[in-house]
Amino acid sequence: MIPSQPTIDELRALQLARLRAGLKDVLRSNAFWRARLTEVQGWDDFERLPLTTKSDLVTDQAAKPPFGTNLTYPIDRYIRLHQTSGASGDHPLRWLDTPESWEWWLRIWSDHVYRAAGVTASDRVFFAFSFGPFIGFWTAFGSAEKLGALAISGAAMTTEQRIRSILELGATVLLSTPTYALRMAEAAKDIGKDLTTSQLRVTIHAGEPGASIPTTRAAIEAAYTATSFDHSGMTELGPTGHSCAQRDGIHVLESDFIIEVLDENGRPASEGELVATNLGRWGMPLIRYRTGDRVSITREPCSCGSPFPKLVGGIRGRIDDMFTVRGVNLYPSQVEDIVRGHPNVVEFVIEHRHLHHMDEVTLLVEIEGTNTSTERLEADLRQALGVRLGCRVVPTGTLPQSDLKSKRLVRKVD
Numbered sequence: 134m135i136p137s138q139p140t141i142d143e144l145r146a147l148q149l150a151r152l153r154a155g156l157k158d159v160l161r162s163n164a165f166w167r168a169r170l171t172e173v174q175g176w177d178d179f180e181r182l183p184l185t186t187k188s189d190l191v192t193d194q195a196a197k198p199p200f201g202t203n204l205t206y207p208i209d210r211y212i213r214l215h216q217t218s219g220a221s222g223d224h225p226l227r228w229l230d231t232p233e234s235w236e237w238w239l240r241i242w243s244d245h246v247y248r249a250a251g252v253t254a255s256d257r258v259f260f261a262f263s264f265g266p267f268i269g270f271w272t273a274f275g276s277a278e279k280l281g282a283l284a285i286s287g288a289a290m291t292t293e294q295r296i297r298s299i300l301e302l303g304a305t306v307l308l309s310t311p312t313y314a315l316r317m318a319e320a321a322k323d324i325g326k327d328l329t330t331s332q333l334r335v336t337i338h339a340g341e342p343g344a345s346i347p348t349t350r351a352a353i354e355a356a357y358t359a360t361s362f363d364h365s366g367m368t369e370l371g372p373t374g375h376s377c378a379q380r381d382g383i384h385v386l387e388s389d390f391i392i393e394v395l396d397e398n399g400r401p402a403s404e405g406e407l408v409a410t411n412l413g414r415w416g417m418p419l420i421r422y423r424t425g426d427r428v429s430i431t432r433e434p435c436s437c438g439s440p441f442p443k444l445v446g447g448i449r450g451r452i453d454d455m456f457t458v459r460g461v462n463l464y465p466s467q468v469e470d471i472v473r474g475h476p477n478v479v480e481f482v483i484e485h486r487h488l489h490h491m492d493e494v495t496l497l498v499e500i501e502g503t504n505t506s507t508e509r510l511e512a513d514l515r516q517a518l519g520v521r522l523g524c525r526v527v528p529t530g531t532l533p534q535s536d537l538k539s540k541r542l543v544r545k546v547d
C-alpha cells in the first residue's frame with residue numbers, strides 16, 4: 134500500500150521493491166527482458182535501464198510470431214489475448230494476460246476508476262463498444278460485473294439500438310469514446326429521442342483525450358446531463374489513470390505503475406513524454422515504456438485527496454501528432470477544444486498535406502443545419518491558436534467514423 138502522502142523517496146523504494154520482486158521470474162525466463170535488463174537495486178539503476186518503444190515490440194513480434202519473446206511463462210499460463218487497435222496505421226500488437234494480470238487490471242477499475250467516478254453495485258453500466266479483439270472496455274466490463282453492477286454490452290448494435298437500450302434499460306453509467314458519445318447524442322435527436330431524459334448520471338471515456346478537453350466534456354455533459362470522467366490506458370501497458378471530481382486532469386496510479394515524464398533528451402521533466410512501467414503484469418511486462426503520449430505532470434495536492442500526481446489536462450495528444458502552421462507548433466487537442474465549442478460541427482479531421490515542399494493544413498468539417506458558414510469557427514481558431522487555420526466543409530458522412538479511437542490528424546504526401 135502507498136501511504137497517504139509518501140515522500141518521493143518512500144514511493145520509489147516501495148515501487149522498486151515491487152519491481153524487484155516481479156523481475157525475479159522475468160529475468161529467469163523472459164527472453165525479451167533478459168536481453169535488455171540488468172538487476173535493479175536503487176533508482177539510479179532503474180533510470181539506467183533502456184527505454185522501450187512500440188516499434189521494439191512490433192519488431193520482436195514480427196521476428197517471433199505470433200506473440201514475440203516477451204513471455205515470462207509457458208503459453209498455457211495465459212488466459213486472455215487482446216491486440217492494439219491499429220488505429221494509427223501501425224501493425225497491431227498482440228498482448229497476453231495471465232489470471233493474475235487480468236485480476237490486477239479489473240481491480241484497478243474497481244478500486245480507482247469506478248471509485249473516482251462514484252460507480253457502485255447499484256449502477257447499470259452500458260458499454261457502447263464493439264468488443265472485438267481490441268482491449269477497449271473488456272476490463273471495465275469484467276470489473277463492473279465484479280463490483281456487482283449490472284454490466285450491459287452494446288456490442289453488435291447499431292447506434293440507434295444502443296440509444297434505445299440506454300433509455301429502455303435505465304442505464305446509469307455509459308462507457309464509450311468521447312467522440313462516440315457525442316455522435317450518439319446527435320443520432321438520438323435524429324430519431325426523436327432525448328438522452329437528457331435518460332437515467333445516465335456518469336459517463337466514462339477512454340481511447341481519446343476528449344473527456345479532459347473542457348469544451349468536449351461540457352458538450353458530453355450537456356447532451357446526457359451526466360458527469361463525465363476520463364480514463365487513460367493502453368492495451369500493451371494497462372490502465373494508467375483516471376480523472377477525479379476536479380476533472381481537470383488524470384491522476385496516474387503510482388501504486389501500480391512507475392511513472393516518469395521525460396523531455397526529448399530523456400531527462401526527467403514536468404512536461405514531455407509519459408514513460409511507464411507496470412507493476413502487476415509480470416506475464417508480459419513493460420519496463421520504461423515510451424507511451425508516445427504528451428503530458429504535463431504536477432505533484433501539487435489535489436482537492437479530491439488523491440495521493441497520486443496529476444497529468445494536467447489529461448493526455449494532451451500524441452508526441453508525433455504535432456503539426457506546424459506558419460511556424461506555430463500545434464496539437465489536435467488544441468483544435469478540438471475550439472471545434473467542440475461549435476455544436477453544429479458534428480465531425481472533424483485535420484488534414485496535413487505536404488505539397489511541393491510546402492505544408493498545408495486544412496480543417497475538414499461536417500456541419501449540420503443549413504448555415505454552413507465556417508467564418509466564426511475560423512475566427513475562434515485564429516484567436517485561440519494565433520494562426521489562421523483554413524476550414525473546408527465536407528458532406529455529412531464523408532469523414533471516417535468509429536466507436537474505437539478517432540484519428541484527428543491525417544497526413545498526406547502529394
Ligand SMILES: [Zn+2]
Nearest residue numbers: 377435437439
Ligand atoms: Zn484529484
